[in-house]
Amino acid sequence: MTIEALAATLRETLRPDQVLTDRQQLRTYECDGLTHYRVIPGIVVFPRTADECADVVRACVAAGVPFVARGSGTGLSGGALPHADGALIVTSQLRSIVEVAPEDERAVVEPGVINLQVSRVANPHGYYYAPDPSSQQICSIGGNVAENSGGAHCLKYGFTTNHVTGVQIVTPDGDLVRLGGRTPDAPGYDLLGAFVGSEGTLGIATEVTVRLTRLPETVRTLLAAFPGTDQAGVATSAIIAAGVVPAAVEMMDALAIEAAEAAVHCGYPEGAGAVLIVELDGPQAEVEAQFTAVEDFCRQHGAFEIRIAADDAERALFWKGRKSAFAAVGRISPDYIVQDGVIPRTALPQVLTRIGEIAAEHGIRVANVFHAGDGNLHPLVLFDETVTGQAERAETVSGAILDICVQHGGSITGEHGVGIDKAKHLPRMYSEDDLDTMQLVRCAFDPRGLANPGKVFPTPRLCGEVPGRRKGAHPLQEAGVAEVF
Amino acid sequence: MTIEALAATLRETLRPDQVLTDRQQLRTYECDGLTHYRVIPGIVVFPRTADECADVVRACVAAGVPFVARGSGTGLSGGALPHADGALIVTSQLRSIVEVAPEDERAVVEPGVINLQVSRVANPHGYYYAPDPSSQQICSIGGNVAENSGGAHCLKYGFTTNHVTGVQIVTPDGDLVRLGGRTPDAPGYDLLGAFVGSEGTLGIATEVTVRLTRLPETVRTLLAAFPGTDQAGVATSAIIAAGVVPAAVEMMDALAIEAAEAAVHCGYPEGAGAVLIVELDGPQAEVEAQFTAVEDFCRQHGAFEIRIAADDAERALFWKGRKSAFAAVGRISPDYIVQDGVIPRTALPQVLTRIGEIAAEHGIRVANVFHAGDGNLHPLVLFDETVTGQAERAETVSGAILDICVQHGGSITGEHGVGIDKAKHLPRMYSEDDLDTMQLVRCAFDPRGLANPGKVFPTPRLCGEVPGRRKGAHPLQEAGVAEVF
Incomplete structure (x- = not known):
């Protein structure tokens, strides 16, 4: 059955504005937050209830049409990238x-x-x-x-x-x-x-x-400026090793600070090679005691300036630089890749050094803005697409960063997911048997392979194939990706 | 292939003391902590490495022999109950x-x-x-x-x-x-x-x-005596609702206290209808502040005596009564069922009242010893098997308690598992579609149905059967249970 037939079926029960098939309207949904993959979906549907959502899925199954769910479309790994011959099921009307x-x-x-x-x-x-x-x-x-x-x-x-x-x-x-x-x-x-x-x-x-x-009784936030990421990394480890669990420990390196200053004028200390934002929350008595300890650890490990937020306004300013950093990087580079990897916290200094070395070898700049407390790195790999070869070199550096994470006992994604972007990297972490085991579960739920095909797994396989992987289509083909920007 | 052939295969690669087939030796393993189900296993095997464990499982698969894993055999739901025609794989040699x-x-x-x-x-x-x-x-x-x-x-x-x-x-x-x-x-x-x-x-x-x-910087423990479980339940809710998360909040009712006193002479306050043991741990500053709040909540909600452990010895004494309670109940009743259910904490008073009513209706005593803080009940349903009809009435009360838990939005097990004991109760919580979905995953891992068959799921089904359940053998038959005590 075709998309047109599916559309006709859905229009029998849903309101006209719940089913989009106009190509201009469909284009709105061609990507999520990972904008360099774009696919125009076959059809977009907006169920208003759980039962309607089930009806839409059953109609897809009956028509043999793959389907992809989409929330707000802010994902950074292309998990909600549509299928060219499939339905995009958008949950924005399920908002009670x-x-x-x-x-x-x-x-x-x-x-x-x-x-x-x-x-x-x-x-x-x-x-x-x-x-x-x-x-x-x-x-x-x-x-x-x-x-x-x-x-x-x-x-x-x-x-x-x-x-x-x-x-x-x-x-x-x-x-x-x-x-x-x-x-x-x-x-x-x-x-x-x-x-x-x-x-x-x-x-x-x-x-x-x-x-x-x-809600915590108290929240206290400090901003500590260090000469470089090494010192900030060691301070992070020292805080955690002492048994203090801050609500957040965020790090930005010099390049990320530069971008944030250019964009939102957050006024971080001059000359900082790295800043840490450390936030503690909880009962007043606990927070006060631990806050002093955090300050001491920062100073012991080289912080040359520490600012303590006096009120909510100052706290918001500390966070403004951090929260705007991803977007702010657009001020200092026309293009960039947001990478997402995890390492054991104790490996922060050596991993950041190694990332710097690899970036230098390839003539690529990397800005680091990340969740230092749980070792969740977000290297921003900067490049200019108009300069021949830079995009490829940025991609090489970005992939090498994941290798470094895995070599240090970490993971290829911390919080952005695998989606379409990292499916090819999954074998860096998992053996064929590991992936087969996941595939068994996928097939238990979805024997027809209609639910978000081409995502997460590196090599598409039909359920029912005997273990032993098919050297088949690239995941992008499976997902129906027509254009890669 | 028979158990004898499997034994011969295993003896080719394992040492003689790793394979038991002597009936007297096998009898040691006839039950776990749920002693009223007993099955003598077909064979018992003790792998010493992961590779040996994999070899044993592969030998079982080749022979079509079901296998059950066993650790120390302390489980309370019969999860490690052996299969009469199967292998029991004991992990006690994997102890590095x-x-x-x-x-x-x-x-x-x-x-x-x-x-x-x-x-x-x-x-x-x-x-x-x-x-x-x-x-x-x-x-x-x-x-x-x-x-x-x-x-x-x-x-x-x-x-x-x-x-x-x-x-x-x-x-x-x-x-x-x-x-x-x-x-x-x-x-x-x-x-x-x-x-x-x-x-x-x-x-x-x-x-x-x-x-x-x-390890926490500080641990502080108090014992509060209340007129009854209602007051102790309300005090528990008040502590949690205030945002304090104690390390533990344990409750014992009058009958449980009586049993503990008889067994270990823990010296709890006279005349208590219920006691709470509340333990706080964490940074000194936090614990001190919160400990005072906990004391206040206990007094406000009817505690007539509060003891604060002065040292580790007194703390150990508070816990001795609690930790010995299950076994201690043997002092006041020849037989008992340890039940395990969960309810929302806020429903504690009404659920305990209802349990008391049902027990009274059936002329059965129920002692309550449990994790009040997370609503995880452990009603001990007392009976005397030599009195005609008491075992059946105890079983009725025990089942009714699970219904009460589910009616209040809770669960049929908190921490003891489903095993053989509660498989029949799973439909109280899950629809057929829910159970089918779990079954799909089980079959993805274990299409032959050899891994601990007859446990967890209420109705045994062959993988590959179309959804729609077989009105088949009782789970006990599937598990090869020969004798039910």
Whole structure:
């Protein structure tokens, strides 16, 4: 069956504005936050209820049409990149707050609800939703679940997977199923855990039960300027090794600071080779005691200036530089790759040194802005596409950075997911048997391979193939990618 | 192939003392901590390495013989109950501490390592392993992983699943595969999360990487005596609602106190209808401030006596009554069922009242000893098997308690697992579609159904059967249970 026939089927039950097939309108959805992959979807559908979402999936299954779910489209690994011959199922009409239950520390929301909105409705009860991706003003809870999103404060509070206790999903067969619930650690397999971070390959969340976290009694924030990233890295390790768990420990290097100053004039200390933003939250008594310890560690390890936020305004200014840094890099480079890797915290100094060496060897600049506390690096690899060969060299450096992360016992992604961008890198971490095992689970949920095909796994395979991988199409072909920018 | 042929195959490569087939020796392994189900295994095998474990599983697959893994055999849901025509693979020879890496807050151990041993080797570095089942002096890490074990301090620190970052497993096909690793939240599906708590149905762990937790600066413990469980329940809710997260909040009711006094003379306050043990740990400054708040909440909600442990000896005495309570109940009743259910904390008073009513209706006594802080109940249903009808009435009350838990939005097990004991209760929580989805994953790992068959799922089904359940054998038959005591 064709996309046209699917459109006709869907238009029988849905309102006209819930089904887009006009090519100009479809183009709006050609990419997510990873803008160098673009694919115009075959059709875009906006279900308004879980049942409608299940109906849409069942119609796709009946038509043999692949489908991709999309929240706000802010993902950075191309997880929501559409399929050229497929349906893009957008959850933006599923935006109800179903329930706020502070007495059980839970909220129940639909997947299109914006991350920050959960905190807004919980705040009057003294609670908030802890995972805070930098895009939290616009990204959706459903997308957060798909990518197991992190954020600056995940050092202390954990990732999305630690804050979701239950979901209702549409399986790739079109069944509505509940995984987990209100209480943690339900009996049976923890399929909720497997679903969170499965990047749309195991189904589409239609309702999410999240844990609410008590607003802290106190928040204190300092900005410490160091001569370089080595000293800032050692200070980070010292803080954590002392048993202090700050809410956030964020690092920016000189190039990232330069970009942030150019963009938002955040006024960080002059001459800093690196800054750390350290935030502590919790009971007043604890925070005061630990804050002094953090200050001491920073000074002992070479901080030449420490500023303590006197009020919310100054705290916001510290964060402004950090939160704007990704976008700000556009001020100092026409093009850049946002990389995302993880290393053991203790390896920070040697890994940052090695990244610098590799960048220099290739004549490429790398700015570092990252979650130092949990070793989640975000090297920004700068290049100019109009200079012949720079894009390729930037890609080489970007890939080499992942190798360094894996060599140091780390991971090829911390919080941005695998999506289309890193599928090819998965074998750097996993053996064929490891990947086969994941593939078995994918096929258990999706024997037809219609749910977000071409994402996450390096080599597309038909379910039912005997183990032993097909030397087949590139994942980009499988995803129907027509143009690569 | 017969068990005899399997034994012959295994004896070709293993030492004689690694393979037991003598019926008297086999009888040692006829049950785990759930002693009223007993099955003599067909053969018992003791692999000494991961490779040997994989070889044993492959030999079982080749012979078509089902296999069950067993750690220390302390489980309370019969998860390690042997199969009469199967192999019992005991991990007690896999007992190496592979690595202790305090700088990365990790330890790597083999599955037969005793829970408490991990803390012993971590302590000199200032760390410990947080999950603390009451059986921690004897239970194994592999068993903890299989059952996703909890313990008194899981209120603050989380369950086993929150402290395991990687495993090497033998899949039911006999492949050695790694799930997760040293860094948290690896890319791809979180199959580590699905494996933890899968009760031996998805494979056998042969190496476990655990998170180490910094030893707290301070620990303070109080014992508060209340007129009854209502007041103690409300006090528990008030403590948590105030944003205080104690390391543990444990409750015992009058009958449990009576049993503990008879057994270990713990000297709890006279006339208490309920006691709470509240333990706070963390930085000195935080603990002091919060400890005062906890005391105040207890008094406000009816505590008539509060004792604060002056030293480690007194702290140990508070805990002695609690930790001995399960066994102590043997002093006041010849037989009893240890139940395990979860409810939202806020429902504690009404659920305990309802349990009391149901017990009275059936003329059965129920003692309550439990993790009040996370609503994890452990009602001990007392009976005398020699009195006609009492065992049946106790079973009725025990089942009714689970219904009450589910009706209040809770769960049929908190930390003891499903095993053989609660398989029949799983449909109280899950729809057929939910169970089918789990079954798909089981079949993805274990298409032959050889890994711990008859456990966890209520109705045994062959993989490849179309959805729609077979009205078939009782799970006990599937597990080859010959005698039910």
